[in-house]
Amino acid sequence: MAEQGFQIHDAWPAEESHPSPGGHFGKIKAVVFIAVVIAIECAVAYFYIPSSSETAAIAGATLGIDPETGAVTPQEGAEPAAETVDQVEVPLGEFSVTAFQPVSNTTLRVDFQLYGTIAMGDEAQFFRRMEENRHRFREQVIVTIRTADITDLTEAQLGLIRRRVLERSNRVLGQPLLRGVIFSEFSFIEQ
Numbered sequence: 001m002a003e004q005g006f007q008i009h010d011a012w013p014a015e016e017s018h019p020s021p022g023g024h025f026g027k028i029k030a031v032v033f034i035a036v037v038i039a040i041e042c043a044v045a046y047f048y049i050p051s052s053s054e055t056a057a058i059a060g061a062t063l064g065i066d067p068e069t070g071a072v073t074p075q076e077g078a079e080p081a082a083e084t085v086d087q088v089e090v091p092l093g094e095f096s097v098t099a100f101q102p103v104s105n106t107t108l109r110v111d112f113q114l115y116g117t118i119a120m121g122d123e124a125q126f127f128r129r130m131e132e133n134r135h136r137f138r139e140q141v142i143v144t145i146r147t148a149d150i151t152d153l154t155e156a157q158l159g160l161i162r163r164r165v166l167e168r169s170n171r172v173l174g175q176p177l178l179r180g181v182i183f184s185e186f187s188f189i190e191q
Helices: 021-048 052-063 120-132 134-146 150-154 159-173
Strands: 087-101 106-119 178-190
Touching: 087 120, 087 134, 087 178, 106 120, 106 150, 120 134, 120 159, 134 159, 150 159, 159 178
Parallel strands: none
Antiparallel strands: 087 106, 106 178
């Protein structure tokens, strides 16, 4: 009987030590393609997406709010109301709001006094509605501050925050009794 010998063959071919010439070129093309797409997206964002101040101005114009003061302005073609001349400032409370920022792992502390302007003829109705909704009003102001971005808090006129507080406050009161809001002694600390 003849002995049969077993031969062992590797099932896997030997790996080549030098890469194929098309491998690097394909990777370079992919990187260039991604860089071009990112550059195009940045250009579109730069030229077509409005900045926060432009967005605030557009929102203020739509709602009829003066971006400088946060006060309600009369619409074009509308006659100025007699009450807009006779306005009075009323205290709306002192606030000390603490908000945790999970992205930066910091805590913001925002302190301010809030005043509002109302028409003299609306004083009795304003104070009655404010007394009925005092806690809801405070909650809306606190929520507005807690959800504000740091860029909104560092804006010199606090335009976007003023508009949000004014809109939410009038919604709580059930009528647009507040004509504008004024932040006094505003400060915030990032810890």
